[in-house]
Amino acid sequence: MINITFPDGNIRQYAAGTTAMEIARSISEGLARNVLAASVNGEVRDLQRPIHEDASITFHKWEDKEGKSTFWHSSAHLLAEALEALYPGTKFGIGPAIDNGFYYDVDTGDRSLTPADMPKIEQKMLELARNKSEYQRREVAKNDAIAYFKEKGDEYKLELLDGLEDGTITFYQQGEFVDLCRGPHIPNTEPIKAVKVLNFAGAYWRGDEKRKQLTRVYAITFPKQKELDEYLHMVEEAKKRDHRKLGQELELFMFSEKVGSGLPLWLPKGTALRSRLEDFLKKEQIRRGYQPVITPHIGSKKLYVTSGHWEKYGKDSFQPIFTPQEGEEFLLKPMNCPHHCEIYGHRPRSYRELPVRIAEFGTVYRYEQSGELHGLTRVRGFTQDDAHLFCTPEQLKEEFLGVLDLTRHVLAKLGFEKFTAQISLRDPENKAKYIGSDENWEKAERAIIEATEEVGLPTTRELGEAAFYGPKLDFMVKDALGRSWQLGTIQVDYNLPERFNLTYVGADNQEHRPVMIHRAPFGSMERFIGVLIEHCAGKFPLWLTPDQFAILPVSDRFVDYAYQVKQQLEAEELRGFVDDRNETIGRKIRDNEMKRIPFLLIVGEKEAEAGSVSVRRQGEGDQGAVSIMEFATQLKTML
RNA sequence: GCUGUUGUAGCUCAGGGGUAGAGCACUUCCUUGGUAAGGAAGAGGUCGUGAGUUCAAAUCUCAUCAACAGCUCCA
Structure with missing residues (x-):
């Protein structure tokens, strides 16, 4: 019998050779259904690997980082299987999990992958996943491994094998696809329910620009279609929030050729x-x-020789500038x-x-x-x-x-x-x-x-x-x-x-x-x-935002009142501007909403008579009218 | 820096060997308005830059610069 220690400190006994999956099942069917991998004494491992000694165990589900990366690593193998099925003769480099999904570097020979291939690959992966193929681990002798990839003609795997020691080499196989891999993997392909091929990009073999450029296929998979949809939505949202785009729209900064x-x-x-x-x-x-303190933007090269920066970064830096008469050398700091x-x-x-x-x-x-x-x-x-x-x-x-x-x-x-x-x-x-x-x-x-x-x-x-x-x-x-x-x-x-x-x-x-x-x-x-x-998607905290309010007169008859409002709010150390363009109120609202001005203050006849402003919160619509000072007080409590 | 893609009006983009288009923005006029685009007219570009091919280049070729994606790098 062996003692298994759980994360909560509980210890239970199992027969030697029990697998992590069996242990999970002994706890609950629900856990067994959701578990993807397990850390055994801190090492993430396949659930099917037998455990022979006392060990501490942590189960990883989709929600954990380890669960996700195992899931995606296995998905990378599925991607490779699909590519091999669709494009026979494809050679494979490496295929790791990354923060958001996984990739596989492949050499497709003369054929190049185009966006039209993406749905085909996705379909194939889903089709293969439905086979519920097990990820089977086996230890291989180095010679046998070399023989296998020689036969297959995959020089990249052979090169990887070159760096490995005999006795430490493992293969994983699911369906028809065999890969050199340390693991671990999820039990089988069944949980992979949603697939998106994201991008094809060039990547040098082993990151070396002198070597062959492979095609890096980026993809992501999920256990549920809904999660994929959410992810794709998040990517869209990220594009909308891109600071380069918002920086231009909100006129925050620019670049000039x-x-x-x-x-x-x-x-x-x-x-x-x-x-x-x-x-x-x-x-x-x-x-x-x-x-x-304040120090200049340049400094004598001697300064950086002393600090060691010159030796370390000198040749990869902006090069020294020279004084015209004496030829002294200065560096941009x-x-x-x-x-x-x-x-x-x-x-x-x-x-x-x-x-x-x-x-x-x-x-x-x-x-x-x-x-x-x-x-x-x-x-x-x-x-x-x-x-x-x-x-x-x-x-x-x-x-x-x-x-x-x-x-x-x-x-x-x-x-x-x-x-x-x-x-x-x-x-x-x-x-x-x-x-x-x-x-x-x-x-x-x-x-x-x-x-x-x-x-x-x-x-x-x-x-x-x-x-x-x-x-x-x-x-x-x-x-x-x-x-x-x-x-x-x-x-x-x-x-x-x-x-x-x-x-x-x-x-x-x-x-x-x-x-x-x-x-x-x-x-x-x-x-x-x-x-x-x-x-913050361009909606800065109130204390930071360039303009806290915009005052929108309903017609130019109320522009004077608008400027009075502005003056009063500025006296309260609040900041904003009057949109005094000759435009309809609807137009002014739209434009200033899009500029993400936190408060729009609409002023017309009613407000001018009452000494008030109609407040509109960015993204939330009309909030009703309040007196100018009331608004100032409200805003200040939010800072 | 490397590989690939792109570069046309302030912005987003269409077009394409015979010296340029749209929408928005801009200017002027009309309109004086009530909670996310009122109407009309007008102005604006040597098509990133340089060279080459050609009777003719914005369009084709090359170089260069910049942006984008990925790789490599990051005091």
Whole structure:
């Protein structure tokens, strides 16, 4: 007998060799019907694999991340089966599950796939799924595996096999289709009830542009047609919310071919929005003991040689500019930290004045590959809500916790309720990518892990995602459509203080090395606002929105009254405008609704006589008439 | 940066070897209105840029720039 521990701590006994599926069934038929995979001692596995030893078990259903990815991974095999059936001779690369669905990289030879193939593939997949084929796992000797794919003529699988060790190789088969695969898979194809082929795109074999370009077939599947419909609706909604489109419609920002790609121009409305966001954080930071500074947009190349940025990114950056007479080299600043290090170091520091918190909305310029540029979320010139905290090693944790608190405060204020934090650690296999001693790295990594544990912040860990000078805590924020975005970041750095030879005098009258925290709750203003636009679909929080109200006179006889209303509301520190165009009231309502003005105030004869406004809430229609001051009071309570 | 697609009026887009079209926006006039598009007239483009082919190029070819999708990258 073996002991199986369930997530709630319960332990039950089963015969050795029992499968996870049998265990699920022993709990309830309902669970057995819905379970897709199981984690056995933390490893996601097929339900049919026998369990021979004591183990802890967690069942994964569609609702879990693991359940979905198993379901989609199995769907990728189904896609491959369909492609093989429809287009014999297709060769297969890799076919993983991704955040929203899955893909399979395929080589279709001379034939190229067109959108007309999409419904055919979908039909075939559904047809095959109805066969209820089991996903059968079997262990194979490397030689046999090689023989199989040689026979089949699939050079990509052969190459993958090349990197695998004998004894660890498994095949999965459903229906006629056999694939080299580690698994796990769902029991059979039956739960796959709804299929959508989303896109065909080129992708290089193994991501190497010198190698052959395969066709990447993106698709998504669901256990219910309704869920597919909802997903497709969500995709449509995302398109409507695209910040590039809304940015243009709401006149927030623009790009100009003449100015250059990746260099956004902020229009008056966008600037109003952004300034409010900056003011909000500036006030909050002053309250928390930050000292604002201003530094130039360029810096001597020597600065970046000292910081290590030149060595690390020099050749992939905007190249130095030269003074005409002396030939001195300057770089557009890609980071604010070297400048801030110089500010810290401009005079001796005592432990009594630490922590020193230096803040700047610093505009930086980074060369991004042309193919990477994307709206406001990936640009070549952007402004970080940057700050650098210099503290003693003893203060590190408290400072880190303070920054965590600020970041969470900022996200909450902007309506981002769901987020996770990713701890980005150094890749232990490739230490050459980083500067600094092992000891400092370990200290910094430990500080982040301990601080996040202390406040109970749920985190994931990613190896190899650290900055070259230190580990990071990145905030991954979920927007209203459930998409994840990386926004704010906190980084612990022992290395730059060393490179800049920064010190403070301790109580022992000795020089010590401060620790530095880089942090940016928004990340960059550009990216943050891009994400915010999509999160709120252009309907910004009232305290942020460029115009809180529009006053719509019913005819031009009431334009004077409209301006009186505006004046009174402005005296209450509210902001808006009068739509005094010679248009019908219906037209003015429509246009300003589309501009997502939160309140439309309709004024005509009745209102002018009563000193009132008829209020119309964006998207909600007529709310009735109230006095001007009553409206002002109402609006202010909503801020 | 790589592969592919696209580039025509402020916006969305049609057209296409013989020097350009629609809707909306804009301007003017009429209309003076009551909760999501009132009416009429008008103005606006060397068809992204450069070169080539041609009697003739916005249309075909090449290069280049930009946007979009994907890949690779991200201090």
